[in-house]
Amino acid sequence: MKQILFTCFMMVMCALLWTWQIEGNTQNIALERAKNAVNRAAHGASLQIDKLSLSNGKLVFDRTQALNAFTDILSKNMQLDSSLKALPDTLFQGQVQIVYEDYVDDSNVVARYGSGFDDGAKLYQYHSTDFNLEQLIYGPSVIYVIKVQKPLQINSSTDQFYYVGSIYEYPSY
Numbered sequence: 001m002k003q004i005l006f007t008c009f010m011m012v013m014c015a016l017l018w019t020w021q022i023e024g025n026t027q028n029i030a031l032e033r034a035k036n037a038v039n040r041a042a043h044g045a046s047l048q049i050d051k052l053s054l055s056n057g058k059l060v061f062d063r064t065q066a067l068n069a070f071t072d073i074l075s076k077n078m079q080l081d082s083s084l085k086a087l088p089d090t091l092f093q094g095q096v097q098i099v100y101e102d103y104v105d106d107s108n109v110v111a112r113y114g115s116g117f118d119d120g121a122k123l124y125q126y127h128s129t130d131f132n133l134e135q136l137i138y139g140p141s142v143i144y145v146i147k148v149q150k151p152l153q154i155n156s157s158t159d160q161f162y163y164v165g166s167i168y169e170y171p172s173y
Contacts, residue, residue, distance in 0.1 A: 023152070030091055030151045034164045037077035038146055042168040045070040046142045058106035059140045059170060067101065070144060078148075093149050099163070100131055100145035109140075126167065133165060141169035 045066035053060035071084065079090040086092040104112065104126065113124050126137045131145050145165035152160065 026091075026151055030148075031162055031164070033091065034078065034146070034148050034162055035166075037074055038144060038164050038166040039168070040077055041070045041074040042142055042144050042166040044073040045144070046168045046170070053106065060105045060107045061103045061140070061142060063103060066103070066142060067098075070101075070142075071098070074146070091151055093151055095149075097147045098144060099147045100128065100133075100143065100165070102128065102143040103141070104137060104143070105140040131163065131165065133167075135167055137167065137169050138171035139169050141167050143167045 046061070048062045048065035048069050050060040050062045074080065074096070075082065075084060078092055078096065079087045080092070080096055081087060084096040084098075086094060086096070104124070109124070124137050125134070126141065126143070127134045128143070133143070133145065143165070145163055148162050148164060150160040150162060
């Protein structure tokens with residue numbers, strides 16, 4: 001009887017450990033996929049440049065087209081609908097929100113940092129107090145942060161989120 005109880009106890013413990021491991025692997029996969037999706041979407045947004053400003057030698061992002069490109073690429077990579085809600089039977093759950101969006105380009109770099117990209121200064125300390133986001137940037141950049149619900153298989157709590165950000169830049173353009 002003692003061995004039967006011990007065996008049952010060990011089976012339960014192994015099942016719990018396996019479940020915990022599966023949950024951890026799912027979390028890691030979700031974070032990696034979200035980060036890759038945000039990086040790809042930020043790259044797509046950075047390609048949306050105002051052609052008139054570019055013909056004058058200035059790199060200025062078309063913010064409306066950049067946001068549209070970002071949401072379109074993000075929804076395709078994360079399997080979201082047009083309102084950024086996760087499709088059924090996919091890894092992610094709930095609503096994905098774009099919680100931060102910023103652009104550093106020739107239209108606003110002088111006001112922020114006192115000198116332009118073409119003034120010889122090629123290094124800027126980007127800082128956002130909203131998300132404690134800090135990075136050295138070397139040229140015009142697009143910055144995005146999304147909020148995505150963690151895909152929890154075991155825990156029934158739905159108030160756990162990832163904040164995933166990306167800064168895509170044109171270094172020393």
